[in-house]
Amino acid sequence: xxxxxxxxxxxxxxxxxxxxxxxxxxxxxxxxxxxxxxxxxxxxxxxxxxxxxxxxxxxxxxxxxxxxxxxxxxxxxxxxxxxxxxxxxxxxxxxxxxxxxxxxx
Numbered sequence: 259x260x261x262x263x264x265x266x267x268x269x270x271x272x273x274x275x276x277x278x279x280x281x282x283x284x285x286x287x288x289x290x291x292x293x294x295x296x297x298x299x300x301x302x303x304x305x306x307x308x309x310x311x312x313x314x315x316x317x318x319x320x321x322x323x324x325x326x327x328x329x330x331x332x333x334x335x336x337x338x339x340x341x342x343x344x345x346x347x348x349x350x351x352x353x354x355x356x357x358x359x360x361x362x363x
Contacts, residue, residue: 259289260317263357264326268296270355274347276327279308285354286319289361294354309333313340325357 265272271315275281280302286295301311309329313336316324323343327350337344347357 259322259328260320261287261289261323261325262319262321263287263324263354265354268298268329270294270353270358272354273350274325274327274352274354274357278326278329278333279312279325281327284316285301285358286321287361288359292362296359308337313342315336317342 260296263285264275264278265283265285265312266275266281267273268283276284281299282302284297284299286297287293297335299312301315302310304311311335317340321342323345325345325347327343327347329346334344
């Protein structure tokens with residue numbers, strides 16, 4: 259299963275980015291192979307339609323879950339339509355490594 263995680267940077271020591279559409283990076287974590295791939299968010303500086311563009315982009319990675327600190331109001335129906343589970347994390351001090359460790363348990 260592929261899990262997308264919003265990240266403030268491109269390393270495991272980066273923190274979860276509380277912004278979904280405008281996060282700096284996405285981490286695509288494969289729970290089977292335990293591999294992590296960091297991708298810069300190509301839509302973070304767009305003027306509008308960021309959330310929709312990100313959902314379309316993430317869908318291309320065959321993600322099953324997205325972990326972030328917050329999501330816009332339009333995002334939940336889009337994720338439901340794409341069968342992607344939304345997971346809110348309200349702790350901005352969690353690192354990507356800590357989140358991945360939780361997923362691996």
